[in-house]
Amino acid sequence: MSDSRRYRIGFVGLGLIGGSLALALKKAGFAASITAWDIDSSVLGRAGDLGVIDSAADSIAALMQSVDIAVLAAPTQACESLILEMLKSPGGTICVTDVASVKGDLYRAVAASAPEAAALYVPGHPIAGSERSGVTAADAGLFEGHRVILTPDTNADPQALGLVQQLWTAAGATVQCMDVDEHDRVLAATSHLPHVLAYALVDALAKSPIRDDIFRFAAGGFRDFTRIASSDPVMWRDIALANRDALLAAMDDFCTHLDALRTSIADRDGVALERRFRSAKTARDEFARDLAMRDSGTI
Amino acid sequence: MSDSRRYRIGFVGLGLIGGSLALALKKAGFAASITAWDIDSSVLGRAGDLGVIDSAADSIAALMQSVDIAVLAAPTQACESLILEMLKSPGGTICVTDVASVKGDLYRAVAASAPEAAALYVPGHPIAGSERSGVTAADAGLFEGHRVILTPDTNADPQALGLVQQLWTAAGATVQCMDVDEHDRVLAATSHLPHVLAYALVDALAKSPIRDDIFRFAAGGFRDFTRIASSDPVMWRDIALANRDALLAAMDDFCTHLDALRTSIADRDGVALERRFRSAKTARDEFARDLAMRDSGTI
Numbered sequence: 001m002s003d004s005r006r007y008r009i010g011f012v013g014l015g016l017i018g019g020s021l022a023l024a025l026k027k028a029g030f031a032a033s034i035t036a037w038d039i040d041s042s043v044l045g046r047a048g049d050l051g052v053i054d055s056a057a058d059s060i061a062a063l064m065q066s067v068d069i070a071v072l073a074a075p076t077q078a079c080e081s082l083i084l085e086m087l088k089s090p091g092g093t094i095c096v097t098d099v100a101s102v103k104g105d106l107y108r109a110v111a112a113s114a115p116e117a118a119a120l121y122v123p124g125h126p127i128a129g130s131e132r133s134g135v136t137a138a139d140a141g142l143f144e145g146h147r148v149i150l151t152p153d154t155n156a157d158p159q160a161l162g163l164v165q166q167l168w169t170a171a172g173a174t175v176q177c178m179d180v181d182e183h184d185r186v187l188a189a190t191s192h193l194p195h196v197l198a199y200a201l202v203d204a205l206a207k208s209p210i211r212d213d214i215f216r217f218a219a220g221g222f223r224d225f226t227r228i229a230s231s232d233p234v235m236w237r238d239i240a241l242a243n244r245d246a247l248l249a250a251m252d253d254f255c256t257h258l259d260a261l262r263t264s265i266a267d268r269d270g271v272a273l274e275r276r277f278r279s280a281k282t283a284r285d286e287f288a289r290d291l292a293m294r295d296s297g298t299i
Numbered sequence: 300m301s302d303s304r305r306y307r308i309g310f311v312g313l314g315l316i317g318g319s320l321a322l323a324l325k326k327a328g329f330a331a332s333i334t335a336w337d338i339d340s341s342v343l344g345r346a347g348d349l350g351v352i353d354s355a356a357d358s359i360a361a362l363m364q365s366v367d368i369a370v371l372a373a374p375t376q377a378c379e380s381l382i383l384e385m386l387k388s389p390g391g392t393i394c395v396t397d398v399a400s401v402k403g404d405l406y407r408a409v410a411a412s413a414p415e416a417a418a419l420y421v422p423g424h425p426i427a428g429s430e431r432s433g434v435t436a437a438d439a440g441l442f443e444g445h446r447v448i449l450t451p452d453t454n455a456d457p458q459a460l461g462l463v464q465q466l467w468t469a470a471g472a473t474v475q476c477m478d479v480d481e482h483d484r485v486l487a488a489t490s491h492l493p494h495v496l497a498y499a500l501v502d503a504l505a506k507s508p509i510r511d512d513i514f515r516f517a518a519g520g521f522r523d524f525t526r527i528a529s530s531d532p533v534m535w536r537d538i539a540l541a542n543r544d545a546l547l548a549a550m551d552d553f554c555t556h557l558d559a560l561r562t563s564i565a566d567r568d569g570v571a572l573e574r575r576f577r578s579a580k581t582a583r584d585e586f587a588r589d590l591a592m593r594d595s596g597t598i
Contacts, residue, residue, distance in 0.1 A: 127518050147516060182509060189504055190517040194524045196560055197496055199579040204556040205488055206582035210481060215586045217446060218489040219426050223590055224523050225493045229583040233576035240564050240572060251561055255554070257503040261495055262550055265539050273539060277532035280498040283505035284528040287514045291522055 019138025
């Protein structure tokens with residue numbers, strides 16, 4: 001496989017992530033052509049007008065006949081049936097990948113229902129996003145400097161895996177592989193749990209008898225802490241349900257630590273309280289330092 | 300009392316908040332002079348060099364003899380004994396105020412131990428701060444456009460209350476009065492609880508067996524959500540203990556809502572889950588809109 005080869009890329013579902021990846025792959029010269037199918041055909045018209053895609057496919061089967069790499073970039077809840085439909089009509093496709101935030105459920109569905117095509121499927125998750133959504137928000141630079149986690153099965157076809165790695169590298173991302181269940185545990189901890197906590201906090205305050213004063217006197221720190229509670233409720237409902245087991249485990253672990261803090265406060269145990277606050281501060285300062293170095297390209 | 304009168308202002312404790320208020324009152328022409336006492340006398344030398352204060356007092360009693368308005372701006376844990384010492388030697392002071400984040404404990408200590416001087420005491424809390432601390436970080440514009448909550452007793456001396464209102468208005472803040480227990484409940488909900496949640500989350504993740512991957516793959520959203528876990532552990536230990544009862548009640552209310560989300564996720568009840576996520580998003584979007592209008596001066 002030569003580095004200069006260009007590939008026909010197909011998208012099933014075309015929103016912010018699919019559209020941004022299409023633009024990035026065109027810009028990098030990795031894409032020979034971009035084809036897309038979306039359940040909402042008006043999206044394809046808009047994407048054509050914006051120059052995000054070269055052609056629209058009438059069906060998933062037609063799309064799979066005409067591309068080298070097929071990318072599933074649909075909402076979480078639709079992914080399971082779509083990935084099976086894609087894998088059951090692979091045509092001449094070299095590899096199939098996806099961008100879903102939860103990976104275990106798709107992995108298990110494919111293993112159970114399309115084991116013969118599983119080797120072509122390289123699950124992926126770009127750790128990037130935006131407050132905006134939809135193909136009109138597509139941005140060729142969305143993945144630049146971000147990480148993409150791939151969770152390939154041990155039986156994955158090496159050519160398929162290599163090609164998905166090349167695709168994300170061409171889009172400007174750094175690729176790392178991870179066990180599929182570890183991926184879901186890591187994302188439950190760093191993303192899904194914080195969203196649930198922010199939703200729970202704002203929901204609790206919104207139903208408080210002193211709601212008006214609470215929102216009147218909340219300031220910038222509260223705005224930052226609760227920003228993620230402004231995320232799309234349908235998308236997060238689907239992610240929470242798709243990653244149910246890992247999320248419940250993360251919630252329970254969090255509650256154990258919150259209970260310990262509650263006990264220290266109730267017992268007026270300043271020593272234990274300060275110890276836990278300090279341990280958290282140390283970890284968070286280290287993390288922020290590493291992230292700043294990562295953002296600046298130092299590591 | 301003429302608006303153009305200038306006052307001799309005294310500070311007990313001189314860090315970021317006291318130093319910033321001193322600079323703001325000098326700049327506004329409200330202060331005839333600034334005197335300060337601090338348990339760490341080296342702070343007073345630095346403050347003099349920086350032009351934050353005009354003179355240093357040898358003791359709290361000496362300070363109270365020579366000022367019109369005395370402001371307690373010390374760490375939470377020290378406030379109770381300091382406010383009593385101030386009120387027991389009022390000298391010619393017209394009013395005494397403070398800037399502590401928790402108000403009920405001080406209010407009750409004063410009512411119990413210095414009821415004869417309680418009328419002079421107007422508790423205050425500026426809703427402003429900075430990641431930085433200490434008098435060297437003092438900033439004359441720190442309170443500009445921010446809110447200050449006063450929690451005066453119904454027996455407060457009207458002249459004392461009026462003067463503390465003038466002082467904060469001169470510093471650029473908007474002043475609002477509130478019942479002392481409601482203040483502590485509001486702050487528990489909007490500030491103390493979010494800090495405890497952020498500390499609990501980072502503490503839980505730091506002790507996770509997959510800690511390294513968690514911090515490696517966490518991104519900008521996680522950084523924003525956990526920023527307050529980088530706050531000073533001693534300061535927040537003291538605030539949590541000072542506002543113990545209201546904070547425990549806020550934690551329990553939060554946990555009731557978190558449990559409800561847990562049940563919806565465990566039961567795969569997408570309807571209930573979406574309803575709560577959506578209610579939170581609506582409230583948070585409204586709050587963010589109001590805050591943006593407030594920041595821009597529209598309301």
